[in-house]
Amino acid sequence: MFESKYTWQAPKGNEETARNLAEELSVSSLTASLLASRGISNAEEAGMFLNGNLEALHDPYLLLGMEKAVPRIRQAIENEEHILIYGDYDADGVSSTSLMIYFMRHLGASYDIYIPHRSNEGYGLHNHALDWAHQQGVSLVITVDTGISAVEQIAYANSLGLDVIVTDHHEPPEMLPDAYALINPKQPGCPYPFKGLAGVGVAYKLAQAVLKDPPVEWTEIVAIGTIADLMPLTGENRILVSRGLECMRHTAFPGIQALMEVSGIKMGTVTSINVAFGMAPRINASGRLDHAGSAVALLTTEDLDEAQKLSHALDELNKERQQVVEAIVEEALIQLQCKMTDGAVPDVIVIAGEGWNVGVVGIVASKILERYYRPVIILGIDPATGMCKGSARSIPGLDIFEALTSCKELMDHYGGHPSAAGMSLNREQLPAFEEALNRFAAQVMSEEDYIPVTSTDGEWILSDVPLAVIDEMEMLAPFGMSNPVPKLVFRDTQLVELRKMGKEGKHLKLVVRQGEARIEAVAFGRGELAGLLEPGMTLDILGEISVNEWNGSRKPQLMLQDMKITGPQVFDLRGCKEPWGEIQRMVDTVAPHMRLDYRHIAAVFNPSLESSPKMHLNDCTLWVYDKKAGISAFNDAANMYGKDQITTLFMVHVPDSAEQLDALLASFKNLSNVFLLHAGRSKGEQLTIPSRDQFKLLYVLLMRMAAEPIREQEALARLSQQSSSSLRMVTMMMDVFEELSFIERRDGDIVVIPKPPKRELSSSMHFTNLGSLAEMEQHLVYAGTPQCTSWIISRWEGVS
Structure with a gap:
């Protein structure tokens, strides 16, 4: 499941008020609902809100x-x-x-x-x-x-x-x-x-x-x-x-x-x-x-x-300011990484740097808050005097003015609001300042306060927002604090089209539909998500509705704020050249959109194909295929966090068997996303689901060439060529013949048993395993994306 970045908070129940307003004001149910959610309960209040004058x-x-x-x-x-x-x-x-x-x-x-x-x-x-x-x-x-x-x-x-x-x-x-x-x-x-x-x-x-x-x-x-x-x-x-x-x-x-x-x-x-x-x-x-x-x-x-x-x-x-901000953000994030013990972000982020322009530290704080959803204080240090001047930005769970007041003796000056403040102090006070703020936050905040929440204006369907209703909603302008641009939720929309747009493909444009209604949705700064979306997916979306006017044409448009893909998801990235680098890139890209940190992420690989991962994701849980247990922990993070917190799995290599795949999927009980990164196999290694006629042909060919013992490698090469089966397929069919006592392997030779016992192919464990392995690889390695992903989801649902 591709999670939304935010928890979508529905408005408080005001259906009856909205119905009354719609009737009294002769407006759409959507406009009436927006008025009701803004605390307007009757026509008189609505008149003051909509038509108030000096x-x-x-x-x-x-x-x-x-x-x-x-x-x-x-x-x-x-x-x-x-x-x-x-x-x-x-x-x-x-x-x-x-x-x-x-x-x-x-x-x-x-x-x-x-x-x-x-x-x-x-x-x-x-x-x-x-x-x-x-x-x-x-x-x-x-x-x-x-x-x-x-x-x-x-x-x-x-x-x-x-x-x-x-x-x-x-x-x-x-x-x-x-x-x-x-x-x-x-x-x-x-x-x-x-x-x-x-x-x-x-x-x-x-x-x-x-x-x-x-x-x-x-x-x-x-x-x-x-x-x-x-x-x-x-x-x-x-x-x-x-x-x-x-x-x-x-x-x-x-x-x-x-x-x-x-x-x-x-x-x-x-x-x-x-x-x-x-x-x-x-x-x-x-x-x-x-x-x-x-x-x-x-x-x-x-x-x-x-x-x-x-x-x-x-x-x-202003252009210069933008460049200065980006430079300080980069430096601040490097500092923050050093503060993140075991990947945990501090309750209150306090970062200071020499020479940072104190005129932009508030903007820097806002950007880091947006990324980590924590109260943030950024300070510029004057290297000559040691004085620090800074700005704070906070989340709803912490009144930053109250937090600063709790340690006012550490500052020379401070002031502000519950959500934003400014302060000055000596650099010698910084450690005590940071400790005091985090101690205060630990006392007043709960885990729920750190979950990003965005208020919405309820769930609607696309047919609820024709042009006439969008125009009517403009009565509520001007929009801003305490009267935000309406954010509407549309559930179970089907993705029809998608493409990147803008310079370097930084933005995303989607077309979604519900029934006969369709709408274009633009997501600024979300171009990297294009690789995770496919037409036909079902999306829940949150956005701001507007009108797109172009060349005299007017049509509804959604400015996408957040989205969620419902149900388990398989993402096909097979054949990528550097799977470990791809994992790091995907973690950086999707973590904010899936509410992930490293304890939620697992990467599984085959230790016989790769002794150790070529990556720096030591905080991510790493696992290896194990013939006995299905999978085993590879690093300390896997042992520490275990399997129950895993929601996102990266498969670097194909499992050795379908049973191993099932064991893998069953191990992670809360799994919702699987990323496939394994390399494909050549046609020369392809397995096919074995048939009785295929085995009969191979046995006849073997009888002709092996009246006397024959070197196994020579036999396998000749049988592969004459039967048009891959060398790997013929080798595994020999395992079946050996299990059924049709042949013996002696010192690198194959010896055909003249009068073998009569036994059914289906009684051979190797025959059964070959069939299930061939089926698995047919879907997991060779099939196209739709067939591959749907097959994995069916196995996944079968073991869950």
Whole structure:
């Protein structure tokens, strides 16, 4: 069985709610089900979800601290005070800073901005920046997307006579800073109904409190930061992002126009997905490899030529960022291999490297998490100072902010969310830091937490998703966190066609059908699986449904996320030149798709044909054919893990007999995949299922040439030629004659017995074995793939 990479989690039972919504809203059962699974229980809630507008936003004065902040800002404007906007270097921080620039311009304020350099300064407020602000005559500092943890720094600002208004959305620490005003919906005692605002969302609420009706186009900036920071696209965020995307489709901002153009996005059809995967990475690239000020300049410029220049510079930075990420990923994986005792991945992966660009370690952490499904922390070490700065990405089973809090004494600074965080510490603390995090994870996590899970929107059939329904589903956009693109499960589809596509065949295109309904499915980055799939297979598939538009034609298309081949599977790789190298390649390719590690994998070979395997899979269980026991353990892994955990078997050589094959298949009770890698035999070695006439002919030929004893090798060669049987076949037929006392073998000669006893061929064990061996090799060695695989499955099912 080709397992899915993830466990597919069905939505909670809401069938009755979905039926009611379908009737009340006159929508398809699929659209109604999607609404119900997103927590919408009636038509009124559905109307708010689908049609919410800016008038439905909450009163900004419900935010604790707003009552103090607004008069202080108005006072600063009236008195012409110099204001500092202090931001952050990620896309949310860039968006927040840009929004505040528009806000300051609108108010006619005197202002400066300050964004720390990610590599040189790191996250948060810094005293040297406050010193600079004081020297510039600043009297009011407004932070955006930062500040909630800056207890010492704000105390220092107070000592300089600076008032600080903090606007932030990160998790508040136990001790809050003594700021002039703290605005964060997550702070204790804040009655604000919606806690999911991005940093730019909180900044927008500040502008809304001062202006009452901020310019609607500012929601474009809010949309970018909210999507990029992976905030939930529900509640107020959904309203702000929907309105922002609507404005963006005819934007007047030169920077946003240029950014869409360089990202290959059609302005008139921009979506949240375009922002997340096209615009946000380029904005983030500025803060990761250079300084975020260039991204702020892009979003706030009023000059189209400057916007073009800045957008292309960000695009080049993003390409460079991709190369840097890949290099660090390779180094990190080498380090991780050294940490994996007996092939076991640590509960929390902590990896640090000298000179690693701290601007991209979060992306590296995400990539390694995706591969191993473990919480990951990647840190860059400054070789001169020994300071480590890093980013964490976590899985649902571990609140990484809580985990970091459990060992906060080991860090100089940390902050973040349950799923992502940042920290800094000295390299001397790294061993204790890693040990403490793994100890915490061992206490709070269970085995189930390490099984990758993906939420789905239920099981459907292909006829449920015609074009009209796909178009209707767009009502649920914008998609993002907490309102993901619908993922639908289609079971028991038949694979009709498949082919590789794209550069170097990295991608896969399938055509599947259910009854009369057919659909194309595209799997990006899955081209290596083409060799494991064959038309006619039954697949369970999980994907995101969309519309493929080409040359005026529109048809449904599935973006494949995961798939599973049901039932036992035999994969025909017979005749490969380097079977051990092929095993290693296949393990690397299919392990993520079959939930495999080495204890689940067995390779079996014939020790008389090969004394030891030419491979480095010592963690894989290795077995040899054994005439008495069927198979025997060859390496320590086989002795340690045993047979019961084996799910995937690689057959390097053909068994010596059908009974040995049956014993092999019966030994592994949980086997679900068999890979055939054995070499074929030449026609000169082929066995045929023996018949009585064949034996009669051979005996007559033997009688003619062996009136006197004859050398066996000479007899076998002549009999093979005269009977048109292989030399191997004739040799084994001689074994039958000898067992039945038709001949004797004496010192290399064959002697024919003149008057042999009358005995049936079927009474000979050699005759029976020859028949079963010939049948086995006919299917296992010479038959085509369909006949070979179906025969093995029938034997497999017969012994299970």
